[in-house]
Amino acid sequence: MGKKQKAVPRGCVRSRSELAAFLGVGVRSIENYVADGMPERKDAAGRYYHVADCWKWRIENDKVHGVPGRKPTRRSKYAEEIDELNVRMKRIEAEETERNHKLKMGELVEADMAEAHRAECVQVVKRDFTLMVPYIAPKLEGQSRDEIEARLMDAVMRICNAYAAMVPPWRRRGKNPQLRKIP
Numbered sequence: 001m002g003k004k005q006k007a008v009p010r011g012c013v014r015s016r017s018e019l020a021a022f023l024g025v026g027v028r029s030i031e032n033y034v035a036d037g038m039p040e041r042k043d044a045a046g047r048y049y050h051v052a053d054c055w056k057w058r059i060e061n062d063k064v065h066g067v068p069g070r071k072p073t074r075r076s077k078y079a080e081e082i083d084e085l086n087v088r089m090k091r092i093e094a095e096e097t098e099r100n101h102k103l104k105m106g107e108l109v110e111a112d113m114a115e116a117h118r119a120e121c122v123q124v125v126k127r128d129f130t131l132m133v134p135y136i137a138p139k140l141e142g143q144s145r146d147e148i149e150a151r152l153m154d155a156v157m158r159i160c161n162a163y164a165a166m167v168p169p170w171r172r173r174g175k176n177p178q179l180r181k182i183p
Helices: 018-025 027-036 051-065 079-105 111-140 147-166
Strands: 039-045 046-050
Touching: 018 027, 027 051, 046 051, 051 079, 051 147, 111 147
Parallel strands: none
Antiparallel strands: 039 046
């Protein structure tokens, strides 16, 4: 049986022929690049090449040798996949940067904090509706249907307005020094 090769890290290749296919050059060119200082990494199983680092080195190396930013003469079968991965990586980095900015600005809140606030609001509204009946029932005795409806609507509107005025904990000023004060 053949010798088992260890898996290489993501974005890396084990052999010079695979790297040559990615870069669109011959194996001899890769050997020359390595002799000129193209980065290669080593582990217990042998050497391997990080494709993005080698690609970057090659473009910089070509700039040094008077051919600024020359791309491979023929595209490898992996070139489109590499382009897609680079676009996806840039998109992920942009989304992460945007998320971190929103967290700093106080536009995003952790889910457990929002859920705790929602539960607190539900409990307050439930309590208010439960307490409304014994408070308002004696006042409604002997009233006409229209007056009962008007008073009940008034009581419900007060509860709804109180619910709407509840300030979430991430917007309360001075309660939590770690949170940014919102104007």
